[in-house]
Amino acid sequence: MNQLKINNYKGIIFDLDGVIYDITEAINKAVADCIEKYQLQVNIDEVMQEIAHLIEEIQNYPVPKIILNSYDLLKVNFLKGIRYFKKLRVGIFLFNQFSKYREESSIFEGIDELISKLHDKKLKLAILTNNKSSYAEEVLEKFNLTKYFSLIMGFNDVSEVKPSPEGILKILEEWDINPSEAIFIGDMTTDIQAGKAAKVKMICVASGLAQKEALMEGQPDILVDNTQELIKIFNF
Ligand SMILES: [Mg+2]
Structure with missing residues (x-):
């Protein structure tokens, strides 16, 4: 089992759909x-x-x-x-x-607790979605998660969406941290490409939208099957 030394990191970027929000x-x-x-x-x-x-x-x-x-x-x-x-x-x-x-969708069980714990550890948290940023804001608000995120970036905030690393790099610049100090968590092959191009630690959750074989081929740093496995690698 992969374990992360959380103290080595300063910021975590989350994709929304398929990582936090279960569509x-x-x-x-x-x-x-x-x-x-x-x-x-x-x-x-x-x-x-x-x-x-x-x-x-x-x-x-x-x-x-x-x-x-x-x-x-x-x-x-x-x-x-x-x-x-x-x-x-x-x-x-x-x-x-x-x-x-x-409208009837919900967040993955346990993801809100993980986000809250990471926030308690003083990590900077951001959302990077290929959706509109207002859509992300709505979802976060609905599940009381807004307070944890210092940055929410959508397609309207970048000139190139994922798989381009632009969004990730923009967030790192805003936070003034290096790629090696950041983690990106996504669920699609396009997320893996973006994370690897930005040279951050890339964690992929095989939450159901993409087939696991396709995600493995993309070679993320860490690949987990679901939210429960994701929580385990942070080792609180
Ligand atoms: Mg996604």
Whole structure:
């Protein structure tokens, strides 16, 4: 089991969806609704990460940009072989269902306690999401986590989203600390790429959106299966 010497670090950057906020069920239900309504032939586990990325990307864009980019956006495996206009209908239905189910989503069990303990240890904490920063603020507020985070960064605060290391580097600069003094916790292959490019300690949680094999290939410094395992590596 990997253990971290927490005293060696000054700051921890968290991704939001899939690390703090559990949207797995919301995506699962939205995809299940699409499969039923449009009779799609897909294996949900195989398309999870792709759909999570698609949803994340769509949330970043204003509507005109979604329409302009819809042809490329919808070039995803789970819609392969479907006519373009049906793809659009499925895509819109998927996004609406997801937005509805997301309201019922919650944070991972124990993650709030971990965040509070890290805050007690005087570590600086930040959120880096490819979503809008206002979305992150809303989620943190809903679960009483706002007070722990000194920085919340969304796609609207950077010129390049993850996998670019820009967001991480910006946070480190703001904190005035070195990459070797920081940890980034994410759940996707794009997070691993961003963390490694920024040269911070990269911890990946295989919380369900991405398949573990794909995450292993990205070679994060530490890969854990779930929130409980994540808490264990901090060894309080
Ligand atoms: Mg995530």
